[in-house]
Amino acid sequence: xxxxxxxxxxxxxxxxxxxxxxxxxxxxxxxxxxxxxxxxxxxxxxxxxxxxxxxxxxxxxxxxxxxxxxxxxxxxxxxxxxxxxxxxxxxxxxxxxxxxxxxxxxxxxxxxxxx
Amino acid sequence: xxxxxxxxxxxxxxxxxxxxxxxxxxxxxxxxxxxxxxxxxxxxxxxxxxxxxxxxxxxxxxxxxxxxxxxxxxxxxxxxxxxxxxxxxxxxxxxxxxxxxxxxxxxxx
Numbered sequence: 155x156x157x158x159x160x161x162x163x164x165x166x167x168x169x170x171x172x173x174x175x176x177x178x179x180x181x182x183x184x185x186x187x188x189x190x191x192x193x194x195x196x197x198x199x200x201x202x203x204x205x206x207x208x209x210x211x212x213x214x215x216x217x218x219x220x221x222x223x224x225x226x227x228x229x230x231x232x233x234x235x236x237x238x239x240x241x242x243x244x245x246x247x248x249x250x251x252x253x254x255x256x257x258x259x260x261x262x263x264x265x266x267x268x269x
Numbered sequence: 270x271x272x273x274x275x276x277x278x279x280x281x282x283x284x285x286x287x288x289x290x291x292x293x294x295x296x297x298x299x300x301x302x303x304x305x306x307x308x309x310x311x312x313x314x315x316x317x318x319x320x321x322x323x324x325x326x327x328x329x330x331x332x333x334x335x336x337x338x339x340x341x342x343x344x345x346x347x348x349x350x351x352x353x354x355x356x357x358x359x360x361x362x363x364x365x366x367x368x369x370x371x372x373x374x375x376x377x378x
Contacts, residue, residue, distance in 0.1 A: 158312075189368070197313070197356070197368035213367070244312050251364050257303040258358075260312030 156181045160245050160261035167235055167268055175230045175264050177245030185248045186228040187212070187258070188220065190241040197244065203228055204251060235268040242266075273357050273369040280375045287344045289372045291357035294338050300360040302333060302340045307354045307371070316355075317342065344374075352376045 158179045167173055179186065187202040189212075199212030203222040217239055219231040228247075232239060242265050246258040274292045281287045293302070301320055305313035317324060319331040319340070330343040344351055356371040 194370070196370040199366070199368075242310070246312070251360070251366070257301070257305065257315040257318055258313070260314070263310060263312055265310070 156259065158245055158247050158259050158261040160243075160264050162264060163262065164265050165267070167266070169236055169268055170234050173232050173235060173266075175232075175243060175245075175266070177228045177230065177261060178226050179228075179245075179247040179259070180226065181247065181249075181259065182225065183247035183249055183259075184225070185251045186222065187246045188218070188228070188230050189244045189246065190214065190239075191244065191263075192241050200230070200243075202251070235266075237268045240266060240268050272367060273359060275355075275357060275369055275372045277370065278373040278375070280377060281347055282377050283348055284346050287347050287351075287374060287376075289342045289344075289355055289374070290339060291342070291369070292339045293357065293359045295361045296337055296359045297362045297364070302331070302337070303358045304329070304331065304340075304342045305356045305358065307356065313356060313368075347374075347376045349376050349378060 161176045184205045188200040189197040191197050198214045200218050201220040203209045206225050209220050244263050245261040248258045301318045303318040304316045306316050307313040317329045317331045319333050321333050324331045332341040354371040354373050356368050360366045
């Protein structure tokens with residue numbers, strides 16, 4: 155089944171403790187992206203990647219890092235999480251940045267709480 | 270930036286047709302207009318996509334005028350399970366994509 159898999163689904167952590175949220179897709183998509191979703195603010199893009207070893211900042215990149223060493227994986231790294239990064243995170247992928255046929259495929263989300 | 274504007278919320282009754290319009294004044298000339306549906310605590314899900322005129326699939330229709338500065342998602346005969354948030358997404362000439370805050374549709378029995 156074609157899908158984007160995120161792990162973990164839920165995570166509670168403490169301020170300053172480094173964490174990684176994994177994202178993997180099995181559709182050979184070139185484009186991958188991370189979003190965070192907060193009440194009243196919709197989906198905001200954190201980082202995106204056009205292809206392997208090509209990443210760029212989205213609208214809210216502060217406090218986050220990403221890497222794209224393989225086409226299928228696009229982990230989101232929080233080096234020193236803070237409470238304002240408590241949010242619902244989604245990974246997405248598509249054939250190309252221009253959405254392409256069938257648009258973006260989203261993962262099921264990771265609900266992160268930083269205390 | 271390709272800013273999209275949609276109504277914040279809409280209510281409808283079961284069996285009615287619902288039309289949600291999105292305005293997008295800075296859309297890239299060669300990009301699709303895509304609509305997504307999102308249920309609470311789930312990722313957005315692709316509904317329909319079009320470039321111009323009208324597109325219809327098994328769940329919705331999409332109407333796009335010639336200037337492509339807006340689009341209308343049409344859901345025929347909605348049911349309670351169509352209660353969700355609906356987003357339109359377009360890209361601007363710089364390949365930037367920004368989700369708006371979406372339209373919260375509530376279907377009433």
